[in-house]
Amino acid sequence: MKDHLYFIDLNKTDILDKTYRYKQILESVFVNGKIDFKDISNIPRDLRERLRDVSEIVNLKEETREVSVDGTVKFLFRLHDGAFIESVFLVDINSNVTFCISTQVGCRMGCVFCRTGTMGLVRNLTSYEILSQIIYIYSYMFNECDIKDRLFNIVFMGMGEGLDNFDNLVDTIKLIVKKEHFGLSPSRITVSTCGLADMITRFSFIYPNVRIAVSLNSPIQEKRASIMPVSNKYPIDKLASVLKEIYQRTRNRITLEYVLIKDYNMSDEDIKALSIFNSDAFHINLIPLNHSDENVKRPEENDITSFMSKLEKKGFCVTRRYRRGADIKADCGQLCTEFKK
Ligand code: SAH
Numbered sequence: 001m002k003d004h005l006y007f008i009d010l011n012k013t014d015i016l017d018k019t020y021r022y023k024q025i026l027e028s029v030f031v032n033g034k035i036d037f038k039d040i041s042n043i044p045r046d047l048r049e050r051l052r053d054v055s056e057i058v059n060l061k062e063e064t065r066e067v068s069v070d071g072t073v074k075f076l077f078r079l080h081d082g083a084f085i086e087s088v089f090l091v092d093i094n095s096n097v098t099f100c101i102s103t104q105v106g107c108r109m110g111c112v113f114c115r116t117g118t119m120g121l122v123r124n125l126t127s128y129e130i131l132s133q134i135i136y137i138y139s140y141m142f143n144e145c146d147i148k149d150r151l152f153n154i155v156f157m158g159m160g161e162g163l164d165n166f167d168n169l170v171d172t173i174k175l176i177v178k179k180e181h182f183g184l185s186p187s188r189i190t191v192s193t194c195g196l197a198d199m200i201t202r203f204s205f206i207y208p209n210v211r212i213a214v215s216l217n218s219p220i221q222e223k224r225a226s227i228m229p230v231s232n233k234y235p236i237d238k239l240a241s242v243l244k245e246i247y248q249r250t251r252n253r254i255t256l257e258y259v260l261i262k263d264y265n266m267s268d269e270d271i272k273a274l275s276i277f278n279s280d281a282f283h284i285n286l287i288p289l290n291h292s293d294e295n296v297k298r299p300e301e302n303d304i305t306s307f308m309s310k311l312e313k314k315g316f317c318v319t320r321r322y323r324r325g326a327d328i329k330a331d332c333g334q335l336c337t338e339f340k341k
Pocket residue numbers: 113114115156157158159160161162192193194213214215257259287288289290291332333334
């Protein structure tokens with residue numbers, strides 16, 4: 001695989017014989033979902049061959065694809081150096097389409113409940129590798145799924161901590177929102193983070209309209225730090241004040257993701273401590289833990305509903321994230337490729 005010339009940089013070379021060719025290529029990719037130059041039929045065959053020699057539209061290869069009973073699709077991609085990443089295509093009950101995209105091979109944040117975390121950080125993805133996942137899944141949607149309205153959401157909730165790969169994430173978003181590319185509205189993009197407070201602030205100045213989701217998981221400092229080491233560096237109080245400042249400035253409501261762990265973070269004491277987040281700035285999204293092991297367990301269904309209704313009674317804006325793709329391990333925190341090499 002070639003990683004030297006991105007197809008979006010073809011206009012910076014003299015390979016294209018006519019100036020309108022570049023526009024034709026962008027349209028074929030970002031509108032019609034072509035991912036191979038040989039399929040761009042409105043440019044001459046010999047030029048297509050030459051383009052295949054010097055460049056490529058996506059710099060990853062589909063290794064496997066798993067389809068869930070609920071329609072969720074999980075793609076395993078091989079990168080040019082042999083590393084693997086996973087990305088997920090989801091359609092919810094309201095037919096909204098979401099691409100869940102990875103930003104790193106593995107992750108170094110070490111949250112104890114997350115399978116990606118067990119891999120450690122292998123490497124950051126380049127902006128082009130992140131963009132390639134999106135182009136690839138768009139192509140799947142447009143050409144294989146028969147969804148032609150072209151609207152989708154992107155959540156950076158796949159493998160990795162996007163804000164730990166800051167520059168490449170920022171560059172990728174620039175490429176996605178560009179009018180000549182997908183022209184996606186920033187409000188359709190969500191960056192999920194374990195709470196790298198300084199980076200969230202920096203990011204919010206660059207993209208005030210991109211949605212921020214923070215994996216909170218416990219409002220109590222000692223408890224949070226014991227399941228999310230990042231909390232030692234950015235304690236709850238600091239995180240809360242940074243997030244409130246961002247909301248004051250952007251008026252962009254912040255989602256707090258709250259993974260529900262049995263006998264750990266669902267008590268009245270937790271609800272009391274959550275009061276620092278009981279404001280218009282936040283929306284709480286409850287995610288029942290997706291797998292159990294000797295350290296952390298998924299709560300019972302009635303404990304989930306009771307915790308949720310207690311929060312509602314206290315005036316929190318709270319929703320529950322329903323499981324998607326559980327049978328193919330495509331749900332939150334389940335993406336892990338270390339055993340696939
Ligand atoms: N690094 C980013 C994005 C990837 S994790 C972050 O931490 O936010 C995406 C989401 O999956 C996060 O909300 C995380 O809290 C959640 N998650 C991780 N492991 C999980 C598990 N075992 N069950 C349910 N959700 C999990």
